[in-house]
Amino acid sequence: MLFNFYKNKKILVTGDTGFKGSWLCIWLSKLGADVFGYSLNEPEEEYSNFNLCNVGEKLNRVDGDVRDLDFLKEQFNKFKPDIAFHFAAQSIVLDGIKDPHETYSTNLMGTVNFFEALRESTNTKVGINVTSDKCYFNNNWVWGYRESDKLGGKDPYSASKSASEIISSSYLSTFFETKNSSNIATVRAGNVIGAGDWSNFRLVPDFFKSKKNDSQLTIRNPDSTRPWQHVLDPLYGYMLLAYKLYKDGKKFQGPWNFGPLNNSNKSVKELVEELRFYDNSVNYIIKDDKTKVEAKLLNLDISKARNFLSWRPMLGFKETVKLTAEGYLNDLSNKSPYQNRLRAIDYFEKNLNNNEI
Numbered sequence: 636m637l638f639n640f641y642k643n644k645k646i647l648v649t650g651d652t653g654f655k656g657s658w659l660c661i662w663l664s665k666l667g668a669d670v671f672g673y674s675l676n677e678p679e680e681e682y683s684n685f686n687l688c689n690v691g692e693k694l695n696r697v698d699g700d701v702r703d704l705d706f707l708k709e710q711f712n713k714f715k716p717d718i719a720f721h722f723a724a725q726s727i728v729l730d731g732i733k734d735p736h737e738t739y740s741t742n743l744m745g746t747v748n749f750f751e752a753l754r755e756s757t758n759t760k761v762g763i764n765v766t767s768d769k770c771y772f773n774n775n776w777v778w779g780y781r782e783s784d785k786l787g788g789k790d791p792y793s794a795s796k797s798a799s800e801i802i803s804s805s806y807l808s809t810f811f812e813t814k815n816s817s818n819i820a821t822v823r824a825g826n827v828i829g830a831g832d833w834s835n836f837r838l839v840p841d842f843f844k845s846k847k848n849d850s851q852l853t854i855r856n857p858d859s860t861r862p863w864q865h866v867l868d869p870l871y872g873y874m875l876l877a878y879k880l881y882k883d884g885k886k887f888q889g890p891w892n893f894g895p896l897n898n899s900n901k902s903v904k905e906l907v908e909e910l911r912f913y914d915n916s917v918n919y920i921i922k923d924d925k926t927k928v929e930a931k932l933l934n935l936d937i938s939k940a941r942n943f944l945s946w947r948p949m950l951g952f953k954e955t956v957k958l959t960a961e962g963y964l965n966d967l968s969n970k971s972p973y974q975n976r977l978r979a980i981d982y983f984e985k986n987l988n989n990n991e992i
């Protein structure tokens with residue numbers, strides 16, 4: 636029912652050229668949705684998911700900055716989306732330390748402008764803002780963070796995502812509680828992995844860059860644990876939430892965690908070793924992290940999504956790494972990346988049907 640729902644729906648995606656946005660666009664266009672993308676210039680990285688899968692040919696899109704309020708509003712008014720997903724952001728922790736101004740201006744004003752465009756749009760019933768697990772004040776404890784826990788990221792990227800949450804909550808209570816307003820929510824995922832991500836300073840892309848360039852991999856913080864999850868798991872959660880917001884409205888507004896099962900909280904070193912199961916040609920060294928910005932422990936509590944959306948992660952740690960590694964190795968051997976993504980989505984959808992969530 637969920638998948639039929641997206642047929643012919645008009646969906647606006649900011650950040651369509653990025654890793655998660657491009658996977659969502661592939662999935663939505665496979666379901667027959669009419670997708671419109673809005674983000675900065677198309678990526679130069681030839682191996683990016685957007686370029687590898689020719690995502691630009693599967694949707695209509697414009698190059699635009701989310702800080703340009705008038706242009707963003709114009710696109711909402713022209714396209715008249717039923718649902719809008721806001722992925723566009725400066726998304727890298729270390730880039731936030733190099734250039735905090737760029738990070739704050741994109742991630743804060745991007746959020747404000749997204750909600751301003753939504754506020755003026757008469758057609759858009761749902762708006763989802765993608766923030767992060769890093770929005771929480773990190774106590775370095777073993778328990779998963781709940782949606783009601785304290786916000787307060789320390790480094791600029793994490794703080795910008797906490798601020799984006801506060802902005803969303805302010806827009807919700809001030810403008811989006813009235814009967815005919817759009818229904819809005821924020822979504823907090825963990826460390827998302829999957830083929831087609833070639834961003835800097837991320838572990839899995841670094842692993843496959845080392846493979847591609849035949850160079851040694853350097854890892855920071857080998858013992859830090861992270862909620863690793865395959866990109867399809869949170870994307871399914873976002874699509875399900877948008878559907879609920881569209882159909883049943885206000886009661887689904889607010890923040891939602893979409894993390895993996897507890898046993899997917901593995902250390903950096905465990906993930907690298909699991910990747911090496913698929914390609915042991917990559918060797919690594921461990922270096923001390925001088926920035927010391929990344930917390931050692933970070934888990935998400937997903938009880939809210941489990942109980943109120945009947946959502947749960949479909950892919951365990953081993954399956955997540957398998958799909959990811961096979962996807963990268965597929966791309967590096969020049970087999971059709973787009974077909975690989977469709978196979979992964981088919982596999983995920985079959986899993987869902989068999990498990991009858």
Ligand SMILES: NC(=O)c1ccc[n+]([C@@H]2O[C@H](COP(=O)([O-])OP(=O)(O)OC[C@H]3O[C@@H](n4cnc5c(N)ncnc54)[C@H](O)[C@@H]3O)[C@@H](O)[C@H]2O)c1
Pocket residue numbers: 649650651652653654655656673674675676699700701702721722723724725726727741765766767768823824825826827828834
């Ligand atoms: N990848 C992860 O592990 C992860 C985890 C939690 C949350 N997130 C969040 O999910 C979202 C997507 O992440 P991703 O991994 O796909 O990131 P990405 O870096 O691959 O993509 C970012 C996208 O934002 C666009 N963008 C950046 N600045 C912009 C601007 N000023 N105007 C318009 N577009 C702009 C880029 O062009 C690109 O399309 C981000 O908000 C990120 O913070 C990602």
